Structure formats: structure tokens, C-alpha cells
């Protein structure tokens with residue numbers, strides 16, 4: 307069996323693009339899984355790819371404590387698909403990157419999870435226990451920013467995307483991509499047809 311995983315993302319200055327690439331690399335590393343990176347400014351050419359995808363990962367930088375405006379524009383552009391319930395029962399997950407260690411990134415992941423729920427998608431969180439939270443922990447730990455709703459990354463405000471996000475955040479992103487692809491394979495392979503509608 308094969309599955310397709312789409313990674314839709316926005317990145318103003320390239321940092322979140324690196325996180326998206328790591329997510330995509332993780333998804334593609336699973337046998338039977340194909341990953342496709344879609345920058346939001348190219349989404350018009352990719353609606354069919356999104357319809358076909360078994361799983362979609364959403365990612366954007368956190369700007370002003372919420373998702374960046376271009377990503378929100380993409381979200382609003384999916385309202386027709388919302389009416390058609392086109393993405394119902396697809397697997398979904400999310401990631402975000404910002405300059406501060408906290409930076410209100412949770413707010414962005416909440417928005418992504420709500421967006422996925424609006425579409426009737428199945429949200430996959432990060433099952434990694436928080437890293438860097440003990441006397442033996444450190445910056446190299448997976449999930450060093452301690453998020454379980456999705457993958458977080460941090461990039462210093464005064465450095466280009468050449469230097470950030472740091473390696474452990476990219477490995478965390480890769481882990482999430484792999485987890486989503488594995489979940490999509492299990493979900494698709496279960497052989498259970500989605501019920502037409504519980505309301506008849």
C-alpha cells in the first residue's frame with residue numbers, strides 16, 4: 307500500500323521552510339510514503355494534490371502570537387472544501403517556528419488543530435515526552451521546547467535561516483513527519499470504510 311503526504315507551509319524568511327523540509331524528509335522516509343512540499347504561495351497549482359493526499363501537515367511561523375497572514379489566507383481559501391467535506395478523515399498535524407523560546411507558539415498550533423477539526427480531519431500530536439526539562443537534559447534533546455500538540459522550532463531573530471532552527475528542532479520536525487506517515491499508513495490499511503454519515 308502507498309500513501310501521499312502533503313506539507314503545506316508558509317515561511318516569510320526561510321526558517322519555517324527548513325522545518326517544513328525536515329517534516330517532509332521524515333514523511334518520505336517511511337516505506338510506501340510519498341511526500342510533497344507545497345509553499346502556500348504556490349497552492350493554487352496544488353489543490354488536486356491536497357485532495358488526493360492521505361495526510362496533510364500544516365506549518366507556519368508564529369507572527370504576532372498567531373499564524374502568519376499568508377497561511378491564514380490559505381486557510382480561508384479552503385472554505386469551499388469545508389462545505390464539500392473534502393478533507394474529512396484525512397490525517398493532519400501541524401508545526402510552527404518563532405524567535406522566542408515560547409513566543410506564543412502554542413496559540414498557532416491550537417489554531418492549526420482547530421482548523422483540522424473544522425475539516426473533520428484526524429489530528430496527530432507529537433508523542434515525544436518533553437526534552438530539556440531535567441538536570442540531564444539539554445538543547446540537543448528531541449522536543450526540547452516541550453510541545454505535544456505539534457512540532458515547535460525556534461530560530462534566533464538576528465540570524466538567517468542558514469543558522470536556525472537548531473538541529474534538534476529539525477529532528478523533532480522530521481520525527482513528526484515520520485509519525486504522520488506511519489499513522490496514515492495504519493489508517494488507510496485498516497480496511498474500515500468511512501461511514502456515509504451518522505445522521506443518515
Ligand SMILES: Cc1cc2nc3c(=O)[nH]c(=O)nc-3n(C[C@H](O)[C@H](O)[C@H](O)COP(=O)(O)O)c2cc1C
Nearest residue numbers: 317318319320321322367369370371404405406409
Ligand atoms: C510580523 C512578525 C511577527 C512576529 N511575531 C512573533 C511572535 O509573536 N513570537 C515570536 O516568538 N516571534 C515572532 N516573530 C519572529 C518570527 O517568528 C521568526 O523570525 C521566525 O523564525 C520567522 O520564520 P520565517 O523565516 O519562516 O518567516 C515575528 C516576526 C514577524 C516578521
